[in-house]
Amino acid sequence: MSVLMADVERGREAVAREDWAGAYALLHEADRHPTTALRAADLDALADAAWWSGRVDESVAARLRAHAAYVAEGDRRGAGRTAWWLGFEYRRLGRPAAAAGWTHRARHHLEGRPDCPEQCLLALTDVAEAEQHHSSAAALAAARRMTRLAVRSGSPDLIALGRQAESAVLIARGRRREGLALLDEAMRAVTAGELSALFTGHLYCLALDRALSTGDLARAVRWADAAMAWCTAPARPHHPFRALCRIRHVEVLDLLGAWERAEEEARLVPHEVPADSPGTAAAAAYALGEIQRRQGRPAEAARSYAHAHELGRIPQPGLALLRLAQGRADAALAGLRLALDCQSDPLHDLYGRARLLAALTEAALAAGETGVAAGAVRDLEALARPGSPEETAVPLLAALAAGARGALALARAEPAGTPLGQALALWRELRVPYEAARVRLLLARAAEATGDPDAARRERSAARAAFARLGALPGP
Numbered sequence: 001m002s003v004l005m006a007d008v009e010r011g012r013e014a015v016a017r018e019d020w021a022g023a024y025a026l027l028h029e030a031d032r033h034p035t036t037a038l039r040a041a042d043l044d045a046l047a048d049a050a051w052w053s054g055r056v057d058e059s060v061a062a063r064l065r066a067h068a069a070y071v072a073e074g075d076r077r078g079a080g081r082t083a084w085w086l087g088f089e090y091r092r093l094g095r096p097a098a099a100a101g102w103t104h105r106a107r108h109h110l111e112g113r114p115d116c117p118e119q120c121l122l123a124l125t126d127v128a129e130a131e132q133h134h135s136s137a138a139a140l141a142a143a144r145r146m147t148r149l150a151v152r153s154g155s156p157d158l159i160a161l162g163r164q165a166e167s168a169v170l171i172a173r174g175r176r177r178e179g180l181a182l183l184d185e186a187m188r189a190v191t192a193g194e195l196s197a198l199f200t201g202h203l204y205c206l207a208l209d210r211a212l213s214t215g216d217l218a219r220a221v222r223w224a225d226a227a228m229a230w231c232t233a234p235a236r237p238h239h240p241f242r243a244l245c246r247i248r249h250v251e252v253l254d255l256l257g258a259w260e261r262a263e264e265e266a267r268l269v270p271h272e273v274p275a276d277s278p279g280t281a282a283a284a285a286y287a288l289g290e291i292q293r294r295q296g297r298p299a300e301a302a303r304s305y306a307h308a309h310e311l312g313r314i315p316q317p318g319l320a321l322l323r324l325a326q327g328r329a330d331a332a333l334a335g336l337r338l339a340l341d342c343q344s345d346p347l348h349d350l351y352g353r354a355r356l357l358a359a360l361t362e363a364a365l366a367a368g369e370t371g372v373a374a375g376a377v378r379d380l381e382a383l384a385r386p387g388s389p390e391e392t393a394v395p396l397l398a399a400l401a402a403g404a405r406g407a408l409a410l411a412r413a414e415p416a417g418t419p420l421g422q423a424l425a426l427w428r429e430l431r432v433p434y435e436a437a438r439v440r441l442l443l444a445r446a447a448e449a450t451g452d453p454d455a456a457r458r459e460r461s462a463a464r465a466a467f468a469r470l471g472a473l474p475g476p
Contacts, residue, residue, distance in 0.1 A: 106121070231246070243281075246269055286304070294475075295471050358400045380397075402419045
Protein backbone atom coordinates (compact mmCIF):
# COMPACT_ATOMS: atom_id res chain seq x y z
CA MET A 1 0.00 0.00 0.00
CA SER A 2 1.37 3.44 -0.96
CA VAL A 3 1.92 6.15 1.63
CA LEU A 4 -0.98 8.16 0.18
CA MET A 5 -3.38 5.22 0.25
CA ALA A 6 -2.29 4.55 3.81
CA ASP A 7 -3.29 8.14 4.62
CA VAL A 8 -6.67 7.57 3.02
CA GLU A 9 -7.16 4.39 5.05
CA ARG A 10 -6.20 6.21 8.25
CA GLY A 11 -8.59 9.00 7.25
CA ARG A 12 -11.41 6.47 6.95
CA GLU A 13 -10.54 5.11 10.40
CA ALA A 14 -10.58 8.65 11.81
CA VAL A 15 -14.04 9.19 10.31
CA ALA A 16 -15.27 5.95 11.87
CA ARG A 17 -14.26 7.17 15.34
CA GLU A 18 -15.48 10.72 14.56
CA ASP A 19 -12.03 12.26 14.83
CA TRP A 20 -12.94 15.02 12.39
CA ALA A 21 -9.77 17.09 12.70
CA GLY A 22 -7.62 14.04 12.05
CA ALA A 23 -9.84 12.87 9.22
CA TYR A 24 -9.73 16.28 7.55
CA ALA A 25 -5.93 16.50 7.77
CA LEU A 26 -5.42 13.04 6.28
CA LEU A 27 -8.07 13.15 3.55
CA HIS A 28 -7.32 16.74 2.57
CA GLU A 29 -3.62 15.95 2.19
CA ALA A 30 -4.36 12.85 0.14
CA ASP A 31 -6.82 14.78 -2.04
CA ARG A 32 -4.22 17.42 -2.82
CA HIS A 33 -1.82 14.90 -4.36
CA PRO A 34 -2.14 14.68 -8.17
CA THR A 35 -1.78 10.90 -8.22
CA THR A 36 -4.62 10.28 -5.76
CA ALA A 37 -8.23 10.04 -6.89
CA LEU A 38 -10.50 9.80 -3.87
CA ARG A 39 -13.53 7.60 -4.24
CA ALA A 40 -17.03 9.02 -3.82
CA ALA A 41 -17.35 7.78 -0.24
CA ASP A 42 -13.97 9.32 0.66
CA LEU A 43 -14.98 12.67 -0.86
CA ASP A 44 -18.21 12.46 1.12
CA ALA A 45 -16.16 11.83 4.26
CA LEU A 46 -13.87 14.76 3.39
CA ALA A 47 -16.97 16.97 3.08
CA ASP A 48 -18.14 15.86 6.54
CA ALA A 49 -14.71 16.42 8.07
CA ALA A 50 -14.42 19.88 6.48
CA TRP A 51 -17.87 20.83 7.83
CA TRP A 52 -17.01 19.68 11.35
CA SER A 53 -13.82 21.73 11.12
CA GLY A 54 -15.79 24.89 10.28
CA ARG A 55 -14.77 24.93 6.60
CA VAL A 56 -18.25 25.26 5.11
CA ASP A 57 -17.14 26.29 1.60
CA GLU A 58 -14.68 23.40 1.39
CA SER A 59 -17.37 21.07 2.63
CA VAL A 60 -19.77 22.09 -0.13
CA ALA A 61 -17.03 21.82 -2.77
CA ALA A 62 -16.11 18.31 -1.64
CA ARG A 63 -19.78 17.30 -1.52
CA LEU A 64 -20.27 18.49 -5.10
CA ARG A 65 -17.35 16.31 -6.19
CA ALA A 66 -18.71 13.40 -4.16
CA HIS A 67 -22.03 13.69 -5.93
CA ALA A 68 -20.35 13.63 -9.34
CA ALA A 69 -18.29 10.60 -8.27
CA TYR A 70 -21.39 8.71 -7.04
CA VAL A 71 -23.06 9.39 -10.39
CA ALA A 72 -19.97 8.17 -12.23
CA GLU A 73 -19.92 5.01 -10.08
CA GLY A 74 -23.61 4.38 -10.79
CA ASP A 75 -24.47 4.62 -7.09
CA ARG A 76 -27.91 6.26 -7.20
CA ARG A 77 -28.51 6.03 -3.45
CA GLY A 78 -25.19 7.72 -2.74
CA ALA A 79 -25.93 10.37 -5.37
CA GLY A 80 -29.41 10.95 -3.96
CA ARG A 81 -28.19 11.22 -0.38
CA THR A 82 -25.42 13.63 -1.34
CA ALA A 83 -27.77 15.74 -3.47
CA TRP A 84 -30.17 16.02 -0.53
CA TRP A 85 -27.42 17.18 1.80
CA LEU A 86 -26.31 19.75 -0.79
CA GLY A 87 -29.87 21.05 -0.89
CA PHE A 88 -29.93 21.21 2.91
CA GLU A 89 -26.63 23.12 3.05
CA TYR A 90 -27.52 25.56 0.27
CA ARG A 91 -30.75 26.36 2.10
CA ARG A 92 -28.79 27.17 5.25
CA LEU A 93 -26.45 29.34 3.18
CA GLY A 94 -29.40 31.41 1.96
CA ARG A 95 -29.50 30.07 -1.61
CA PRO A 96 -33.04 28.71 -1.97
CA ALA A 97 -32.94 28.28 -5.77
CA ALA A 98 -29.82 26.11 -5.58
CA ALA A 99 -31.34 24.22 -2.64
CA ALA A 100 -34.52 23.48 -4.60
CA GLY A 101 -32.48 22.30 -7.58
CA TRP A 102 -30.46 19.85 -5.55
CA THR A 103 -33.53 18.55 -3.73
CA HIS A 104 -35.18 17.92 -7.10
CA ARG A 105 -32.05 16.08 -8.22
CA ALA A 106 -32.15 13.95 -5.06
CA ARG A 107 -35.72 12.93 -5.88
CA HIS A 108 -34.64 11.99 -9.40
CA HIS A 109 -31.77 9.82 -8.17
CA LEU A 110 -33.98 7.99 -5.64
CA GLU A 111 -36.96 7.53 -7.95
CA GLY A 112 -37.99 3.90 -8.09
CA ARG A 113 -36.46 3.15 -4.67
CA PRO A 114 -39.45 3.79 -2.38
CA ASP A 115 -38.14 1.84 0.61
CA CYS A 116 -34.50 2.91 0.79
CA PRO A 117 -33.38 4.78 3.94
CA GLU A 118 -32.60 7.92 1.91
CA GLN A 119 -36.34 8.33 1.34
CA CYS A 120 -36.49 9.44 5.00
CA LEU A 121 -34.60 12.58 4.03
CA LEU A 122 -37.01 13.31 1.19
CA ALA A 123 -39.94 12.77 3.57
CA LEU A 124 -38.35 15.32 5.92
CA THR A 125 -38.31 17.78 3.01
CA ASP A 126 -41.97 16.96 2.37
CA VAL A 127 -42.74 17.85 6.00
CA ALA A 128 -41.06 21.24 5.65
CA GLU A 129 -42.79 22.00 2.34
CA ALA A 130 -46.21 21.05 3.71
CA GLU A 131 -45.66 23.29 6.72
CA GLN A 132 -44.71 26.18 4.43
CA HIS A 133 -48.05 25.71 2.65
CA HIS A 134 -49.84 25.51 6.05
CA SER A 135 -51.04 21.97 5.31
CA SER A 136 -50.75 20.34 8.70
CA ALA A 137 -52.45 17.12 7.54
CA ALA A 138 -49.91 16.67 4.73
CA ALA A 139 -47.07 17.51 7.10
CA LEU A 140 -48.22 14.91 9.62
CA ALA A 141 -48.64 12.27 6.89
CA ALA A 142 -45.11 12.95 5.62
CA ALA A 143 -43.66 12.85 9.15
CA ARG A 144 -45.33 9.53 9.87
CA ARG A 145 -44.13 8.14 6.55
CA MET A 146 -40.63 9.20 7.52
CA THR A 147 -40.91 7.46 10.89
CA ARG A 148 -42.15 4.23 9.27
CA LEU A 149 -39.29 4.25 6.77
CA ALA A 150 -36.79 4.99 9.52
CA VAL A 151 -38.00 2.13 11.71
CA ARG A 152 -37.83 -0.19 8.71
CA SER A 153 -34.25 0.93 8.02
CA GLY A 154 -33.17 0.19 11.59
CA SER A 155 -31.08 3.38 11.69
CA PRO A 156 -31.13 4.96 15.19
CA ASP A 157 -30.23 8.31 13.59
CA LEU A 158 -33.17 8.30 11.19
CA ILE A 159 -35.61 6.93 13.78
CA ALA A 160 -34.79 9.77 16.18
CA LEU A 161 -34.96 12.37 13.40
CA GLY A 162 -38.32 11.01 12.26
CA ARG A 163 -39.77 11.11 15.76
CA GLN A 164 -38.68 14.70 16.29
CA ALA A 165 -40.21 15.68 12.92
CA GLU A 166 -43.50 14.05 13.87
CA SER A 167 -43.36 15.69 17.29
CA ALA A 168 -42.92 19.12 15.72
CA VAL A 169 -46.01 18.70 13.56
CA LEU A 170 -48.11 17.46 16.49
CA ILE A 171 -47.03 20.35 18.70
CA ALA A 172 -47.85 22.84 15.92
CA ARG A 173 -51.34 21.28 15.69
CA GLY A 174 -51.92 21.85 19.41
CA ARG A 175 -51.35 18.20 20.36
CA ARG A 176 -48.56 19.16 22.72
CA ARG A 177 -48.69 16.13 25.01
CA GLU A 178 -48.37 13.64 22.13
CA GLY A 179 -45.68 15.71 20.47
CA LEU A 180 -43.58 16.07 23.58
CA ALA A 181 -43.82 12.34 24.30
CA LEU A 182 -42.32 11.64 20.87
CA LEU A 183 -39.68 14.33 21.34
CA ASP A 184 -38.74 12.86 24.72
CA GLU A 185 -38.35 9.46 23.05
CA ALA A 186 -36.06 10.91 20.40
CA MET A 187 -34.03 12.78 22.99
CA ARG A 188 -33.53 9.70 25.12
CA ALA A 189 -31.55 8.23 22.23
CA VAL A 190 -29.59 11.48 21.96
CA THR A 191 -28.69 11.80 25.64
CA ALA A 192 -27.86 8.08 25.85
CA GLY A 193 -25.20 8.54 23.19
CA GLU A 194 -26.88 6.16 20.73
CA LEU A 195 -26.63 8.45 17.68
CA SER A 196 -23.85 9.63 15.40
CA ALA A 197 -22.29 13.00 16.16
CA LEU A 198 -24.03 14.73 13.25
CA PHE A 199 -27.51 13.64 14.32
CA THR A 200 -26.74 14.17 18.01
CA GLY A 201 -25.79 17.80 17.43
CA HIS A 202 -28.65 18.41 15.01
CA LEU A 203 -31.26 16.97 17.36
CA TYR A 204 -29.93 18.90 20.35
CA CYS A 205 -30.34 22.11 18.36
CA LEU A 206 -33.84 21.19 17.17
CA ALA A 207 -35.01 20.09 20.62
CA LEU A 208 -33.70 23.20 22.35
CA ASP A 209 -35.35 25.40 19.75
CA ARG A 210 -38.63 23.51 20.20
CA ALA A 211 -38.50 23.66 24.01
CA LEU A 212 -37.79 27.39 24.14
CA SER A 213 -40.21 28.37 21.39
CA THR A 214 -43.05 26.52 23.14
CA GLY A 215 -42.10 27.91 26.54
CA ASP A 216 -41.12 24.53 28.01
CA LEU A 217 -38.44 25.77 30.38
CA ALA A 218 -38.02 22.49 32.28
CA ARG A 219 -37.05 20.59 29.13
CA ALA A 220 -34.95 23.50 27.89
CA VAL A 221 -32.91 23.49 31.11
CA ARG A 222 -32.38 19.74 31.00
CA TRP A 223 -31.40 19.59 27.34
CA ALA A 224 -29.31 22.77 27.38
CA ASP A 225 -27.11 21.39 30.14
CA ALA A 226 -26.76 18.05 28.36
CA ALA A 227 -26.05 19.74 25.02
CA MET A 228 -23.27 21.89 26.45
CA ALA A 229 -21.69 18.90 28.17
CA TRP A 230 -21.68 17.11 24.81
CA CYS A 231 -20.53 20.17 22.82
CA THR A 232 -17.61 21.01 25.08
CA ALA A 233 -16.26 17.47 25.50
CA PRO A 234 -12.48 17.26 24.84
CA ALA A 235 -13.13 14.94 21.90
CA ARG A 236 -14.98 17.77 20.16
CA PRO A 237 -12.75 20.85 20.59
CA HIS A 238 -14.29 22.86 17.71
CA HIS A 239 -17.44 22.20 15.71
CA PRO A 240 -20.40 24.10 14.26
CA PHE A 241 -22.95 22.85 16.78
CA ARG A 242 -21.17 24.49 19.71
CA ALA A 243 -22.38 28.03 18.97
CA LEU A 244 -25.89 26.82 18.12
CA CYS A 245 -26.25 25.01 21.44
CA ARG A 246 -24.43 27.70 23.41
CA ILE A 247 -26.85 30.46 22.45
CA ARG A 248 -29.75 28.34 23.70
CA HIS A 249 -27.83 27.73 26.90
CA VAL A 250 -27.36 31.51 27.21
CA GLU A 251 -31.13 32.03 26.89
CA VAL A 252 -31.78 29.46 29.60
CA LEU A 253 -29.17 30.96 31.93
CA ASP A 254 -30.69 34.38 31.34
CA LEU A 255 -34.12 33.21 32.47
CA LEU A 256 -32.65 31.51 35.53
CA GLY A 257 -30.88 34.73 36.57
CA ALA A 258 -27.31 33.45 36.01
CA TRP A 259 -26.48 36.66 34.17
CA GLU A 260 -22.74 36.79 34.70
CA ARG A 261 -22.28 33.34 33.21
CA ALA A 262 -24.81 34.07 30.46
CA GLU A 263 -22.90 37.19 29.44
CA GLU A 264 -19.60 35.31 29.38
CA GLU A 265 -21.06 32.61 27.15
CA ALA A 266 -22.85 35.08 24.87
CA ARG A 267 -19.51 36.77 24.15
CA LEU A 268 -18.07 33.40 23.05
CA VAL A 269 -20.76 32.75 20.45
CA PRO A 270 -19.50 35.11 17.68
CA HIS A 271 -16.13 33.32 17.73
CA GLU A 272 -17.79 29.91 17.30
CA VAL A 273 -20.67 30.61 14.95
CA PRO A 274 -20.51 28.74 11.60
CA ALA A 275 -20.80 30.60 8.32
CA ASP A 276 -24.19 29.04 7.58
CA SER A 277 -25.81 30.22 10.85
CA PRO A 278 -25.73 34.06 10.87
CA GLY A 279 -28.82 34.23 13.06
CA THR A 280 -26.89 32.72 15.96
CA ALA A 281 -24.57 35.73 16.25
CA ALA A 282 -27.62 38.01 16.11
CA ALA A 283 -29.26 36.07 18.94
CA ALA A 284 -26.08 36.43 21.03
CA ALA A 285 -26.03 40.20 20.51
CA TYR A 286 -29.68 40.42 21.54
CA ALA A 287 -29.09 38.30 24.64
CA LEU A 288 -26.28 40.64 25.68
CA GLY A 289 -28.61 43.60 25.23
CA GLU A 290 -31.21 42.01 27.49
CA ILE A 291 -28.73 41.52 30.33
CA GLN A 292 -27.29 45.01 29.93
CA ARG A 293 -30.72 46.63 29.90
CA ARG A 294 -31.87 44.97 33.11
CA GLN A 295 -28.60 45.78 34.83
CA GLY A 296 -28.98 49.49 34.09
CA ARG A 297 -26.41 49.69 31.27
CA PRO A 298 -28.57 51.47 28.68
CA ALA A 299 -25.81 52.66 26.32
CA GLU A 300 -24.33 49.16 26.10
CA ALA A 301 -27.79 47.66 25.65
CA ALA A 302 -28.57 50.06 22.81
CA ARG A 303 -25.35 49.10 21.03
CA SER A 304 -26.09 45.38 21.47
CA TYR A 305 -29.63 45.77 20.14
CA ALA A 306 -28.31 47.77 17.16
CA HIS A 307 -25.76 45.04 16.43
CA ALA A 308 -28.48 42.37 16.63
CA HIS A 309 -30.54 44.40 14.16
CA GLU A 310 -27.55 44.71 11.80
CA LEU A 311 -27.20 40.93 11.87
CA GLY A 312 -30.85 40.43 10.97
CA ARG A 313 -32.73 40.05 14.26
CA ILE A 314 -35.59 42.37 15.21
CA PRO A 315 -34.38 43.46 18.69
CA GLN A 316 -37.76 43.24 20.37
CA PRO A 317 -39.17 43.28 22.96
CA GLY A 318 -35.90 44.35 24.57
CA LEU A 319 -35.47 47.59 22.63
CA ALA A 320 -39.06 48.62 23.37
CA LEU A 321 -38.54 48.03 27.09
CA LEU A 322 -35.36 50.10 26.90
CA ARG A 323 -37.35 52.92 25.25
CA LEU A 324 -40.01 52.55 27.93
CA ALA A 325 -37.38 52.94 30.66
CA GLN A 326 -36.28 56.14 28.90
CA GLY A 327 -39.83 57.50 29.07
CA ARG A 328 -40.54 56.89 25.36
CA ALA A 329 -43.74 54.85 25.57
CA ASP A 330 -44.88 55.82 22.06
CA ALA A 331 -41.62 54.55 20.53
CA ALA A 332 -41.95 51.36 22.56
CA LEU A 333 -45.50 50.78 21.29
CA ALA A 334 -44.52 51.41 17.67
CA GLY A 335 -41.61 48.98 17.85
CA LEU A 336 -43.69 46.24 19.45
CA ARG A 337 -46.54 46.59 16.95
CA LEU A 338 -44.09 46.31 14.07
CA ALA A 339 -42.43 43.24 15.60
CA LEU A 340 -45.80 41.52 16.07
CA ASP A 341 -46.78 42.33 12.48
CA CYS A 342 -43.47 40.93 11.20
CA GLN A 343 -44.00 37.48 12.72
CA SER A 344 -44.57 35.39 9.59
CA ASP A 345 -45.62 32.33 11.60
CA PRO A 346 -46.78 33.38 15.08
CA LEU A 347 -47.43 29.81 16.22
CA HIS A 348 -43.86 28.74 15.48
CA ASP A 349 -42.50 30.75 18.42
CA LEU A 350 -45.18 30.89 21.10
CA TYR A 351 -42.82 32.13 23.79
CA GLY A 352 -41.41 34.85 21.55
CA ARG A 353 -44.91 36.09 20.73
CA ALA A 354 -45.95 35.90 24.38
CA ARG A 355 -43.01 38.10 25.38
CA LEU A 356 -43.98 40.65 22.73
CA LEU A 357 -47.58 40.70 23.97
CA ALA A 358 -46.51 41.03 27.60
CA ALA A 359 -44.27 43.97 26.69
CA LEU A 360 -47.07 45.51 24.61
CA THR A 361 -49.33 45.35 27.66
CA GLU A 362 -46.71 47.14 29.73
CA ALA A 363 -46.01 49.82 27.13
CA ALA A 364 -49.71 50.43 26.47
CA LEU A 365 -50.42 50.86 30.18
CA ALA A 366 -47.52 53.31 30.48
CA ALA A 367 -48.97 55.27 27.54
CA GLY A 368 -52.45 55.27 29.09
CA GLU A 369 -53.89 53.09 26.32
CA THR A 370 -55.78 50.57 28.42
CA GLY A 371 -57.81 49.39 25.44
CA VAL A 372 -54.63 48.35 23.61
CA ALA A 373 -53.38 46.70 26.79
CA ALA A 374 -56.65 44.78 27.22
CA GLY A 375 -56.41 43.45 23.67
CA ALA A 376 -52.82 42.34 24.25
CA VAL A 377 -53.83 40.59 27.47
CA ARG A 378 -56.65 38.73 25.69
CA ASP A 379 -54.26 37.60 22.95
CA LEU A 380 -51.71 36.53 25.52
CA GLU A 381 -54.24 34.54 27.52
CA ALA A 382 -55.45 32.82 24.32
CA LEU A 383 -51.85 31.92 23.54
CA ALA A 384 -51.31 30.48 27.03
CA ARG A 385 -54.59 28.55 27.07
CA PRO A 386 -54.28 24.74 26.54
CA GLY A 387 -55.23 23.64 23.05
CA SER A 388 -57.63 20.94 24.27
CA PRO A 389 -59.09 19.60 27.55
CA GLU A 390 -56.41 16.89 27.54
CA GLU A 391 -53.59 19.42 27.45
CA THR A 392 -52.18 21.39 30.39
CA ALA A 393 -51.12 25.02 30.43
CA VAL A 394 -47.45 25.82 29.80
CA PRO A 395 -46.21 27.45 33.03
CA LEU A 396 -43.95 30.00 31.30
CA LEU A 397 -46.77 31.27 29.08
CA ALA A 398 -49.30 31.12 31.91
CA ALA A 399 -46.98 33.20 34.14
CA LEU A 400 -46.67 35.92 31.49
CA ALA A 401 -50.44 35.95 30.96
CA ALA A 402 -51.28 36.10 34.66
CA GLY A 403 -48.81 38.92 35.25
CA ALA A 404 -50.21 40.93 32.34
CA ARG A 405 -53.78 40.37 33.56
CA GLY A 406 -52.78 41.58 37.03
CA ALA A 407 -51.06 44.70 35.68
CA LEU A 408 -54.16 45.55 33.64
CA ALA A 409 -56.39 45.05 36.68
CA LEU A 410 -54.20 47.44 38.70
CA ALA A 411 -54.45 50.08 35.98
CA ARG A 412 -58.24 49.74 36.04
CA ALA A 413 -58.36 49.88 39.85
CA GLU A 414 -59.77 46.34 39.88
CA PRO A 415 -58.77 43.48 42.22
CA ALA A 416 -55.38 42.23 41.05
CA GLY A 417 -54.17 40.00 43.87
CA THR A 418 -55.38 36.71 42.41
CA PRO A 419 -53.73 36.89 38.96
CA LEU A 420 -50.57 38.44 40.40
CA GLY A 421 -50.39 35.74 43.07
CA GLN A 422 -50.72 33.12 40.35
CA ALA A 423 -47.96 34.77 38.34
CA LEU A 424 -45.62 34.91 41.33
CA ALA A 425 -46.24 31.26 42.20
CA LEU A 426 -45.50 30.21 38.61
CA TRP A 427 -42.32 32.29 38.32
CA ARG A 428 -41.08 30.91 41.63
CA GLU A 429 -41.89 27.35 40.53
CA LEU A 430 -39.94 27.98 37.32
CA ARG A 431 -37.08 29.59 39.30
CA VAL A 432 -37.10 32.74 37.18
CA PRO A 433 -36.04 35.34 39.76
CA TYR A 434 -36.18 38.61 37.79
CA GLU A 435 -39.75 38.20 36.62
CA ALA A 436 -40.79 37.00 40.09
CA ALA A 437 -39.31 40.15 41.63
CA ARG A 438 -41.11 42.39 39.15
CA VAL A 439 -44.44 40.73 39.98
CA ARG A 440 -43.71 41.34 43.67
CA LEU A 441 -43.62 45.08 42.94
CA LEU A 442 -47.06 44.83 41.36
CA LEU A 443 -48.28 42.82 44.34
CA ALA A 444 -47.03 45.62 46.62
CA ARG A 445 -49.17 48.09 44.69
CA ALA A 446 -52.14 45.72 44.88
CA ALA A 447 -51.67 45.36 48.65
CA GLU A 448 -51.60 49.13 49.08
CA ALA A 449 -54.79 49.43 47.05
CA THR A 450 -56.54 47.05 49.46
CA GLY A 451 -55.21 48.85 52.54
CA ASP A 452 -52.50 46.38 53.57
CA PRO A 453 -49.26 48.40 53.94
CA ASP A 454 -47.46 45.59 55.82
CA ALA A 455 -47.94 43.18 52.91
CA ALA A 456 -46.81 45.91 50.52
CA ARG A 457 -43.59 46.43 52.53
CA ARG A 458 -42.89 42.69 52.56
CA GLU A 459 -43.29 42.37 48.81
CA ARG A 460 -41.10 45.41 48.11
CA SER A 461 -38.42 44.17 50.48
CA ALA A 462 -38.38 40.74 48.84
CA ALA A 463 -38.24 42.36 45.40
CA ARG A 464 -35.35 44.66 46.36
CA ALA A 465 -33.39 41.71 47.77
CA ALA A 466 -33.90 39.75 44.53
CA PHE A 467 -32.83 42.71 42.38
CA ALA A 468 -29.73 43.18 44.50
CA ARG A 469 -28.74 39.51 44.11
CA LEU A 470 -29.15 39.81 40.34
CA GLY A 471 -27.47 43.19 40.05
CA ALA A 472 -30.65 44.39 38.35
CA LEU A 473 -32.88 47.44 38.18
CA PRO A 474 -36.60 47.01 38.86
CA GLY A 475 -37.63 47.42 35.23
CA PRO A 476 -39.33 47.82 32.94
